[in-house]
Amino acid sequence: MAERMPHNPGWHLAPGFEPVAEVFAELLALGLDLGATFAVSLEGECVVDLWGGHRDDGLTRPIERDALFPVWSATKGATATTIALLVDRGVLDYDAPVARYWPEFAASGKERLTVGEMLSHQAGLCGMRRPTTIEDHYAHHRLAAELAAQAPFFPPASAWGYHALTFGILADELVRRVDGRPVARVFQEDLAGPLGLELFMGLPPAELDRQVTITPPPGRQQALVEIPNPAAFEAAFQNPVLEGGMANTTAWKLAGIPGAGLGGNARGLARLYALHANNGVLDGRRWLSAPTVAAARSQRVEGVDQVTGNYRRWAAGFHLNMHGLMGPNPDAFGHAGWGGSIGFADPAGRLAVGYTTNRMLVSPPGELDQRLSELLAAIYAALDARKPPSQSAAKR
Incomplete structure (x- = not known):
C-alpha cells in the first residue's frame, strides 16, 4: 500500500471537496503522477487548487505553487478562445471563408473553407508536404505562406484530420491578418494578462525556470488504431517527428507555438475555461457574448480522424466530450494535451477543470x-x- 502523502497546507479546498485532495495525494504516492497540478472553478470561483510531487525524475525539486507545465495541445483551447474573442469583436466570423481574411488561402481548392471548418481540423492541411523542422514552426511566416498554397490531404470540409502543429500556424496567420498581432500577443494582452491567467504562449525569459521538466511517455508516442490516411499521419506527426523532450528546450519554451507550446498550470486552465462555463462572464465582467460562446462550442464535425483513426466530435477549436473524458455531461468541451494535461468547461454545472x-x-x-x-x-x-x-x- 502506498505511503500517504501529507496535504500541503497551502492547498485551497472549499468545504466538501476534501476527498479530491485525498485522490490527488494518492496518485502522487502511487507514482502515477510525478508532479502535477489540479484545479476546479465552480460558478466562477476557485474551489480546488492543488499542486504536488516533483519537477524532475531525480526528485530533486518539489513542485511549487507557481510551477508551470508544458501542456502540449491543450494550448489549442487557449488559441481557440483568442479567436472567439475576435469573433465577438466582429473582426472574424466562424461562417465566413478563411480566404476573406487571408486571400492567398484560396489556392488549391480551399476557397470555400470557413473559419469554423478550419478550426475543427477540416482544412486537410494536417502537416507540411516538404520536410520541416520544429524550428520552422517557431519561425511561422514561411510555413504560413506554404500552407496557403499547399494542396490538402483530403478535400476541404469532406472529413477531418488532426492538425497537430499546423493548427497553430493557420490560426496564428488568421489572427495576424485581422488584428496585426500574433495570436500569442492577443492572448497575453487581451485575455491572460487582464484575467490573471498563469498561462504563457511563449514564456518570458524571466519565467523560464518556473517550467518543470517533462518526462516523455514510454514506447510509441501515439496510441494508434488503424490510420485512414497514412500520408496525413506522416505529415502531422512525423514531419517533424514530435518528441516529448522538445518541451524541455529553451527554444520551445520561448517560442510558445499556438498549436502546442503553452506553458501553464491547472489554475490557469481552470480559470480560462471558467470564462466558457459561465457563458462568457467572469469576475462580474462579460468577456464574450452568450451567442459567441454558443457558436464556439457548437459541433462542426463528427467522425473518424483521417490522421489517427480515432472517432471524435469537434467545435471551433474545442474537442467535445466523448466517453467521459471530460466528466459525465455530454456538453462539456475543452482540449487535452499529449501526455495527459487538459482544460475543459462543463456549462451544465458552471464547472471548469484544469489538470x-x-x-x-x-x-x-x-x-x-x-x-x-x-x-x-x-x-x-x-x-x-x-x-x-x-x-x-x-x-442515482
Whole structure:
C-alpha cells in the first residue's frame, strides 16, 4: 500500500471537496503522477487548487505553487478562445471563408473553407508536404505562406484530420491578418494578462525556470488504431517527428507555438475555461457574448480522424466530450494535451477543470487516463454530495 502523502497546507479546498485532495495525494504516492497540478472553478470561483510531487525524475525539486507545465495541445483551447474573442469583436466570423481574411488561402481548392471548418481540423492541411523542422514552426511566416498554397490531404470540409502543429500556424496567420498581432500577443494582452491567467504562449525569459521538466511517455508516442490516411499521419506527426523532450528546450519554451507550446498550470486552465462555463462572464465582467460562446462550442464535425483513426466530435477549436473524458455531461468541451494535461468547461454545472502533469502517459485507444478519471470521479461525487438529498437520490 502506498505511503500517504501529507496535504500541503497551502492547498485551497472549499468545504466538501476534501476527498479530491485525498485522490490527488494518492496518485502522487502511487507514482502515477510525478508532479502535477489540479484545479476546479465552480460558478466562477476557485474551489480546488492543488499542486504536488516533483519537477524532475531525480526528485530533486518539489513542485511549487507557481510551477508551470508544458501542456502540449491543450494550448489549442487557449488559441481557440483568442479567436472567439475576435469573433465577438466582429473582426472574424466562424461562417465566413478563411480566404476573406487571408486571400492567398484560396489556392488549391480551399476557397470555400470557413473559419469554423478550419478550426475543427477540416482544412486537410494536417502537416507540411516538404520536410520541416520544429524550428520552422517557431519561425511561422514561411510555413504560413506554404500552407496557403499547399494542396490538402483530403478535400476541404469532406472529413477531418488532426492538425497537430499546423493548427497553430493557420490560426496564428488568421489572427495576424485581422488584428496585426500574433495570436500569442492577443492572448497575453487581451485575455491572460487582464484575467490573471498563469498561462504563457511563449514564456518570458524571466519565467523560464518556473517550467518543470517533462518526462516523455514510454514506447510509441501515439496510441494508434488503424490510420485512414497514412500520408496525413506522416505529415502531422512525423514531419517533424514530435518528441516529448522538445518541451524541455529553451527554444520551445520561448517560442510558445499556438498549436502546442503553452506553458501553464491547472489554475490557469481552470480559470480560462471558467470564462466558457459561465457563458462568457467572469469576475462580474462579460468577456464574450452568450451567442459567441454558443457558436464556439457548437459541433462542426463528427467522425473518424483521417490522421489517427480515432472517432471524435469537434467545435471551433474545442474537442467535445466523448466517453467521459471530460466528466459525465455530454456538453462539456475543452482540449487535452499529449501526455495527459487538459482544460475543459462543463456549462451544465458552471464547472471548469484544469489538470497538468509532467509525467506524460498515453492511454490505449478507447481507454481514459486513470489519473484524470479518478480526479473527476472525486469532483463529481463532491458536487453530488452538495445537492439536496432529493436531487442526489434522483440522480442515482
